[in-house]
Amino acid sequence: MQRITIDPITRLEGHGKIEIFLDDAGEVANAYLQIPELRGFEQFCVGRPAEEMPRITNRICGVCPEAHHMAATKALDALYHVEPSSAVKKLREFFYSAFYVTDHTTHFYALGGPDFVLGPDAPAAERNILGVVHKVGLEIGKAVIDTRMRNHHVIKQVGGRGVHPVAGMPGGWSKAISEEERQEFEAIARKNVDFALFSLKVFDDIVLANQAYVDLILSDAFTHRTYYMGTVDSNNKVNFYDGLIRVVDPQGKEFVKYPSRDYAKHVAERVEPWSYLKFPYLKGVGWKGFVDGPESGVYCATPLSRLNASDGMATPLAQEAFERFYQTLGSQQVNGRYQPVHQRLATHWARLVELLYAAERMLELVTDPEITDPNVRVVVKNTPDEGVGSVEAPRGTLTHHYWTDERGILTGVNLIVGTTNNNAPITMSVKKAAQHLIHNGTVITEGLLNRVEMAFRNYDPCMSCATHSLPGQMPLEVVIRDPDGNVIEHLSQYT
């Protein structure tokens, strides 16, 4: 039996290792996604004062600390039974939207983008953010960097720090923003809308205009018919900060819609001895193994999932982009809702639709008179007991669940983070891609291995979140062993 080891996968945020076993016929027998890291926040947070969680759990991930900060802060609202004022909610959502703009920008241009902008077969040394810059032009590269910088500026001003914000408190926010700041932020938000529109155009010009790419996106190798999860507002429109969690089945029919505090009624996590990362699935369907279809509880929570789970976007331009997305990918409307798009590579496009929504939402909020309300901090006297908070992290629904004693000292913590939701689907995608691309006698080439990786990468998996390991990309490495485990071929990407 041959064995291919991809360790670690590149341009993924966090540790990950793919093991592909080939049978004697050289066909893919099985594939495993292994997560080698664990940091155990659920245990060492016990004994800490609950109000410190927004400042502790953001260390789960330095790529999306804002998501953990916000989920923790909302969990505190519930824990201390305090409803934030609308001004506070708006300030939080504004902050959170700015984060979405930076995060989606980073992924599309630095992580996911290169595969399309430069093509899966381009030399890997070029297939990175710098390569993208060369291809699309330096001023665009600068625009990308500027977008990250100006929105990080917003995050620092509103959240207190550039990375690992500190402002979240039960029922409130530690500081308000001044009118001067608001004006500055408004200008930034307007730039963001332009940048989002521009990015969608880049996708049109470079990807959709290229039939080969479209074929790649639509190819069965990257298709899975699973359930989809996402948070929606009262109109079933996508919302990142708050709302109900909605799950649709592979046909696009609403399977369940529940408040995040009920998460444990609907989601369960399995443990496999060969990975530190657990495998969530829908309790209502049940675990049938690493397979898709309506019979399998495997679900997916990504930008694509959020679009599939929603009835549309809450802002005008984003709604247009949403319509175009489904129409272009040939999705039919069934009683008012588009059928889900199952082609995983479309996630990159979906991410840009969300980027536009985040930018528009930011502008809405920053022009809201309430946004500069100085009273964003409240004195809390209620006795804490238990609380759940969730937000849509860019990489999926993020849930924090705390229990405390009457002094607010944590006695229990449970976390289901964005990427973890997608642990099973990612494994399946990798296996399926491998099965399509690797056949007996196939000489494994870099481009081919990169395609296997693309199956993985479109989820933008953040293993920092999932495993509390570290982000970043490391090279693809392939070892082919004979059944005795001897290396018979050793390929690697960038030599």
Place this chain on the structure above:
Amino acid sequence: MSEERVGVYVCHCGTNIAGTVDVEDVAKWAGSQENVICSRDYKFMCSSLGQELIEQDIKEQGLTRIVVAACSPHMHEKTFRGATERGGLNPFLFEMANIREHNSWATNDKAAATQKAKALVKGAVERVVHHTPLEPLPVEINPNTLVLGGGIAGISAALELANAGYHVYMVEREPSIGGHMAQLDKTFPTLDCSACILTPKMVEVGQHPNITLWSWSEVENVSGYIGNFTVNVRKKARYVNEELCTGCGICEEKCPRKVIDEVFEAGLSYRKAIYRPFPQAVPKYPVLDPANCTYFERGKCKACQILCPTGAIDFEQQDELITIQVGNIILATGYDLFDSRRIPQYGYGRLANVFTGLEFERLVNAAGPTGGKIVLRDGVTQPESVAIVHCVGSRDKHYNEYCSKVCCMYSLKFAHLVHERLPNAEVYNFYIDMRTPGKGYEEFYHRLLHEGAHFIRGRVAEVTDAARLPGEEGKLIVQAEDTLIGKQRRIPVDMVILSSGIEARQDSKEVSHLFGMGCDFDGFFVERHPKLDPVATMTEGVFIAGACQGPKDIPDSVAQGAAASARVAGLISRGTIMMEPVRAHIEAEACSGCRICNNMCPYNAIVFHEDSKVSEVITALCQGCGTCVAACPSAAITGAHFTNEQVLSEIEGLLWDVSEQLAVSA
């Protein structure tokens, strides 16, 4: 591995140490330790020969650090620092390991004692290599002295210094100096008239060219340190211009307003709104008390002003704030009397003819309200029987556990005065123990026994006017268990005198903090050493004398006043003094201005500079306790001779054998 060359000397102290600790083994082992160049054991390290060993080795073997394992540093640290210095090293490059008091004398287990000795030596060696040379701090002494309190202790201190040619500022809270002694009639046991012996001293103070006397004044703030104190004094307005006043007393005479004199006359008599507490008051100027002055109340009267021959009355006068520089301070703030009302069963304040000792002093005083006649509250009736209750508020867990020391003697004095003035009156003394130590005291006691005073041994249970037996009607009945005959006794009398005890001043805690020193549970100021240094305090340059340090009679107070001034005079004549360099220091570059340390120092030695936003330790003020060093969160403060490095290394040394076990078992 450090460069230092350490010499270790293990003392046998005869058999005191060698009897329990295998000193040869310790010395031999020490020789094998890192940095140790030479290691010896010797019969008596403190002997001149022992010390010469150290001096030689330093010279011949180029030792740079010295460790002596012997007795307590409190015994011989100075000795060996001397030897170290004579050998040519800075005396602070020495460290002592206490293997006698803390070891050989504390156990019989030879093995354990030897092991512990090694640990203590290792600790000292690890520590000493981190020692740095330190130089004592020279401080100039300002020759002026502040004496706070003008009672007999303060007076004697002030006069000693003034007569030695040094300037003294005396600050007294009351209008006149003299203190409690001025209120007394006779003094025990010699029975000379208190005023007669005190007044000349008061006058001497008032007239002495070297004494600046401010009565009716209080100290508001003290800053600085030995040799260089800055003191702010508030001179309260007297409404009398001292330049013009001749002390003729016409104002007092003409003042229409009478006020009960609670202070000097203990409430038995009146004073005027403008007054001198007593005729011999020093200074002679009266004080106007605006709270009771008709002019201040209603804006008219002005009798005193109109009639003053020199126009000295000044209704516009304001408090005066004076700042003085002194080198030393003597506190002689005296005492308060125990308030007998706190013991309700004795009836004071409820039963008219229960008197306090002080009231009785005024009664028998020829200058007092009754011209010296002993009469009941009605002012006419002479008592036929008098009970004197000892230990009122003293030797009693509910009030003060301590003995007030003077009550027995003044009670005897009272008994004698009653006999003298009312030959037919019976006097009963109720006592717990008679305490009459002191020259001529015991003899005085015998004299009273012969005079026929009754002595009943027992604490008085109560004083009541509820008559139960015939003969008790209209009397005060004193009930007590006579512990000598073992039965309850009820003695009917006309007058009861409560010999109330001595207490620290109500405000002694504030005062002690003002001067940065300690006071004990009872509020008396804490001396540097109860036996060997009774008039000094832990604050250098601040001394204490008289009853503010604890209950005392007149001769003791006078002696302490003189002793304190002798200590001060010694400092002044030296001009500059050297202080132990164990002091804290703030590295300005490392100080963030967090101000955590600012209220750590009991001596207010830490100042914060608003401009540079850093704190600083005033070295001469610092007493070296190291509390601020431990508090500083950023290690910006170092404590000389007790640095973190030194202590942490000592810890490692002390635990050398534990770590060794680890190394083995690991």
Place this chain on the structure above:
Amino acid sequence: MAEKPKLAMYWAAACGGCEISTLNIGEKILVVDDVFDLAFFPCIADFKVKDVQGYPDGYIDVCLFNGAIRNSENEEMAHLLRQKSKFVVAFGSCAYEGCIPALSNLTSRQATLETVYFDNPSIDNPEMTLPQVKTRVAEGELTLPYFYQTVKALDQVVPVDYYIPGCPPEPEQIWAVLEVVVNALLNGGPLPPGGSIVGAGKVAVCEECPLEKNVKAIDQFYRPYDLIPQPGLCLLEQGIVCMGPATRSGCGALCPQANMGCRGCYGPLDGVEDQGAKMLSAIASVVGVGAAGEDEGEMAKKLDEVMSTLVDPAGTFYRFSMAHSLLQRAKVNGKQA
């Protein structure tokens, strides 16, 4: 042209904030790319462990190592990179002193595994499965790194040349350090003495903090939501725990300016062995309870009450410095936090 100096950046048990903060130096990242040959920099370039293993010893000039040592793989990578690098820099709080992951040293490996994989409301693990370092599956054997009992700082497994504190280090500070390194490598400029802490101040955070500071006498401690702090006034003297006085400056006192107390991510100052103990000493010293002459029992009781309003001293004073503290980890038996 002359060969460029080799730069490596690696992460062990970390969150990635260090990389993000490094990216936040903005366009200057292109300068770095320009000056250095990247020998191993997973964040922006593609190299692999195999490559590193192939390098001669000391081939890498500067290795920026972030993340704590949480498992056997982290430690193995630390040894490998030490061997291949001239200068190893502990980059960020995790590598420097353990940071948040080291809070795990208050509990045990066993307790952690049990909590994560056995008892929580969403778990489905009837067979009580735990991840294994070796697992035989139908097709072969799969391996995982070993999860340690104790989280360690980088210099507790390999010698470290420099430390850059902060969680994460602020971009300006990162750039400042890179400038020094570049200047040293290209123009033979001076390097700071070995073992020193770079990219940070020499004084406590309070120096950078604009809030007004006065003499402190704390009557009780307040949780952040207990009160709305008086603006412009030192949080600590209002009873809100702030680690500023015991924490090295360099961050610009961001948290206090956001009305939140400092948590000490820049670590202790020179001469401090144990940041937590130092802050404990400082904060307890200024509790305004107890005075000479008061009844001892009363005083002790009052102090106990006041001190217990400071919840979780260990998790507060050692939020970031646990692995580097004197005791380093708690003494725990079985499952306890």
Place this chain on the structure above:
Amino acid sequence: MSEPYEPVIVGFLCNWCSYRAADLAGTARIKYAPNMRAIRVMCSGRVDPQFVLKALREGADGVMIAGCHPGECHYVDGNIKTLRRFTLLKQLLRQWGVEDERVQLVWASASEGNLLAAAVDRMTEQLRPLGPLRWKETVLGRNGHGEFIPVEEVPAVEEV
């Protein structure tokens, strides 16, 4: 661990009261457990909590801090600061899993040699049943930095 187990206590004694108390105990030939090793500090207020933790890390089984009785401190109230720090330190040490008996605060005036001796005896006996602390060995594991178990050494291999 060497048997029988003898606890090792590091004592921090203030120069004015408790150190002199220990001197007095010796002078009075009071016999007490030789298990305490004393460090002299000018005031118990100098005892930096770092000292206590350092002693525990270096292998002490217990630490005794001794000073003047409150109200009798030769530096007015240095020992009050000690009490404040000690109170909080205890709460910290509980979280570290260090038993209360292992770190004790004792007041002994210069005249209370017997009291200090008794305190050392008492503490020694309280420590025996707790067994050795010896931090590096029992808590941190060998090499003082927690275990490092290479994968090869880990026996558990789950069959699936």
